[in-house]
Amino acid sequence: MHEYSITKNIIDICIEEAKKSEAKSIKEITLVIGELSPFSDESVLVYFNLLSEGSILENAALVIKKQPIELQCKVCGQKFHKQGNTFECINCNGPCIATGNSGNEFYIESMEIE
Numbered sequence: 001m002h003e004y005s006i007t008k009n010i011i012d013i014c015i016e017e018a019k020k021s022e023a024k025s026i027k028e029i030t031l032v033i034g035e036l037s038p039f040s041d042e043s044v045l046v047y048f049n050l051l052s053e054g055s056i057l058e059n060a061a062l063v064i065k066k067q068p069i070e071l072q073c074k075v076c077g078q079k080f081h082k083q084g085n086t087f088e089c090i091n092c093n094g095p096c097i098a099t100g101n102s103g104n105e106f107y108i109e110s111m112e113i114e
């Protein structure tokens with residue numbers, strides 16, 4: 001059910017923004033979801049289609065960008081995108097730390113209106 005409220009939030013923000021810009025309709029929304037985010041993109045899409053019905057967003061396409069987590073090895077310095085559930089270096093199996101993206105991102109990157 002978390003996806004329901006977060007999707008409702010996104011839709012409210014978009015409607016608010018569209019009103020401010022006096023848009024007739026919203027064509028496309030790009031959403032960034034971090035790889036570690038607990039929100040499933042499938043559920044967000046389902047709720048989006050459900051909640052946007054009859055609103056200014058009705059015909060909007062929802063584009064979901066999965067944000068990969070960037071890791072850097074503390075031993076050899078190798079940088080790579082996290083794969084699977086391990087935080088080990090792909091090069092030397094050393095311990096890694098996340099650099100840049102935390103993987104918990106969830107935000108609207110852009111919105112196309114007309």
Ligand SMILES: [Zn+2]
Nearest residue numbers: 073076089092
């Ligand atoms: Zn390494």
